[in-house]
Amino acid sequence: MSTICPYCGVGCKLKIKDNKIFPDNYITNKGMMCVKGATLLDTIDSGRILHPLQDMKEISWSKATEIISTKFRKFYKKDKNSLGIYIGAQIPTEDQYLAVKLGKGYIGTPNFDSNVRLCMASAAYALKYSFGDPSPTASYDEIERAETFFLVGVNPASSFPVLWNRIISSRKRNGGKIIVIDPILTDTASQADIYIKIKPGRDIILLIAVYIKSYAWKVFK
CATH class of the missing domain: 3.40.228.10 (Dimethylsulfoxide Reductase, domain 2)
Incomplete structure (x- = not known):
């Protein structure tokens, strides 16, 4: 199985075989791999939370979904603008799309943000202002x-x-x-x-x- 390392912005391509990770010859990493990618499986398997927790006690996914939806309804009835969604940059593009649809499309809150704005937005603005395009040069x-x-x-x-x-x-x-x-x-x-x-x-x-x-x-x- 092939995958992309989720740690930094380089985007190294990795191969997983027999529960071991190997670097792939890709345009970004050219067959190289750092210690972060090499220990990816150990990191994922070490102390990873596999189920929802409430007061540090394991609960079912249906119970967790019910708690979240109840909280959402409570604030939505009061003022939908009081709800905000904040996501990280390391989640896949498809997940970001769903989060935006949930926040702006379904719930209707305009309060949606990501650490991308703090990380890359300033650079993108500077690039567009200087060169007319926000893409890296x-x-x-x-x-x-x-x-x-x-x-x-x-x-x-x-x-x-x-x-x-x-x-x-x-x-x-x-x-x-x-x-x-x-x-x-x-x-x-x-x-x-x-x-x-x-x-x-x-x-x-x-x-x-x-x-x-x-x-x-x-x-x-």
């Missing part, structure tokens, strides 16, 4: 050709290990440089060719200075 293939990596406030060595391995391989192959801007000496910063430690909140000032100098020196034509 780089692809995995471009990592293989890159000669310079400019990382600001991110720690892919810990957060995206497979992606970080591809960056390290690209640096070695292309003779490139990794520049890291971060207040903290992270795992990524410790492996950088150039590490600039700034005070928290000063990244905008630094980036504006880089832009002004780049414009003056006509770095980007």
Whole structure:
């Protein structure tokens, strides 16, 4: 069976056979796998809650559904706008669609949100404002050709290990440089060719200075 690792945003493809996990040769992970994906089955099987709990006591799914629907009806009769639904970014797209249908379509509450708004919405707005499109401007293939990596406030060595391995391989192959801007000496910063430690909140000032100098020196034509 093939699946996609649910942990980070890299989207590594994995194979499961005989209750063991193996990396698949996919466009994102190129046959690589980090410790998060390798221990996925152990994580799922270790202390996972398999049934609904009320006051830390196991109850049936029908009982849990009844409790939730009763709570929903109570607030709906009072004011449907008092209901809100908040979901995570790691659930499948189909589940997100159903959650939206439940909240906005069936219940009728406009209060629907996700951590995607806090995580990606600001970047999407900046991309659309700068380039006219909210889509990311780089692809995995471009990592293989890159000669310079400019990382600001991110720690892919810990957060995206497979992606970080591809960056390290690209640096070695292309003779490139990794520049890291971060207040903290992270795992990524410790492996950088150039590490600039700034005070928290000063990244905008630094980036504006880089832009002004780049414009003056006509770095980007």
